[in-house]
Amino acid sequence: MTHCVALLGGSFDPVHHGHVALADLFVHLLHPDELRIMPAGQPWQKKAGLEAGAADRVAMLKLAFEDAAIKPRIDTREIERDTPTYTVETLRELRAELGPDASIVFLMGADQLQKLDSWVDWQDLFGLANFGVAARPGYELDAAFLPPAVARELAPRLATPEEVRESKAGRVCLAHTLAVDISATELRAALHAGAAADATERKKPGALLAPQVLDYIQQHNLYKS
Numbered sequence: 001m002t003h004c005v006a007l008l009g010g011s012f013d014p015v016h017h018g019h020v021a022l023a024d025l026f027v028h029l030l031h032p033d034e035l036r037i038m039p040a041g042q043p044w045q046k047k048a049g050l051e052a053g054a055a056d057r058v059a060m061l062k063l064a065f066e067d068a069a070i071k072p073r074i075d076t077r078e079i080e081r082d083t084p085t086y087t088v089e090t091l092r093e094l095r096a097e098l099g100p101d102a103s104i105v106f107l108m109g110a111d112q113l114q115k116l117d118s119w120v121d122w123q124d125l126f127g128l129a130n131f132g133v134a135a136r137p138g139y140e141l142d143a144a145f146l147p148p149a150v151a152r153e154l155a156p157r158l159a160t161p162e163e164v165r166e167s168k169a170g171r172v173c174l175a176h177t178l179a180v181d182i183s184a185t186e187l188r189a190a191l192h193a194g195a196a197a198d199a200t201e202r203k204k205p206g207a208l209l210a211p212q213v214l215d216y217i218q219q220h221n222l223y224k225s
């Protein structure tokens with residue numbers, strides 16, 4: 001059986017139930033040998049920058065995934081790099097480390113697929129890894145709603161989870177069943193609003209992330225002011 005590594009990259013500012021559900025879904029679909037979580041160092045498309053520091057984002061990831069079906073390795077290489085975070089660079093490194101035969105599956109939500117053609121050297125990504133893309137409320141997975149260049153690139157690559165698991169790169173599995181309407185943007189806003197959130201229609205932070213992560217945020221005074 002092919003050695004399979006599922007990889008979830010993200011800003012995780014902070015990690016929330018949507019991230020854990022996305023990773024869990026693909027662990028169940030792919031049965032990977034390894035799950036890696038890769039916090040971005042300098043996610044260049046997030047123009048406003050990140051609010052929490054790298055050490056806090058890593059600490060929160062460890063807490064959020066402590067009960068996961070497969071205990072992930074938190075891979076900090078993108079944080080240690082002092083240049084903007086380009087996935088193509090990370091996947092080149094990983095391919096060199098894992099060898100030509102490993103199945104690498106980069107996981108993402110539908111919002112990222114919608115703008116995949118804005119990623120640096122995006123067409124090279126398919127030579128390096130497979131992709132597992134999950135539905136996300138507010139974003140379409142259907143080809144008719146994707147940028148035409150992305151839809152064209154995807155069409156011949158669509159595959160079942162079993163095919164992706166046994167393929168080293170170039171295949172894409174779409175998972176339509178995820179429906180977690182949570183974003184870190186909304187979560188940061190709820191945390192900043194604090195007690196005021198109780199008096200509004202806003203969802204409470206406790207509904208959006210793991211209790212141990214919320215405790216960490218409160219103990220370390222993150223997302224205040």
Ligand SMILES: Nc1ncnc2c1ncn2[C@@H]1O[C@H](COP(=O)(O)OP(=O)(O)OP(=O)(O)O)[C@@H](O)[C@H]1O
Pocket residue numbers: 009010011012013018019022107108109110111112134135136137178180181182183184185186
């Ligand atoms: N609710 C969700 N459902 C499906 N995928 C998600 C969800 N939230 C995040 N993801 C995916 O997880 C990865 C990392 O996301 P990220 O850390 O940027 O969180 P975010 O909630 O999108 O953050 P922000 O609101 O700050 O943009 C991305 O591939 C993103 O598509």
Ligand SMILES: O=C(O)c1ccc[n+]([C@@H]2O[C@H](COP(=O)([O-])O)[C@@H](O)[C@H]2O)c1
Pocket residue numbers: 008009010011012038040043045046085086087088112118119120
């Ligand atoms: O390589 C790129 O140009 C690129 C552009 C946008 C996003 N990404 C990656 O996609 C993942 C999710 O990004 P984000 O912004 O939703 O946290 C994370 O691993 C980013 O490094 C990568």
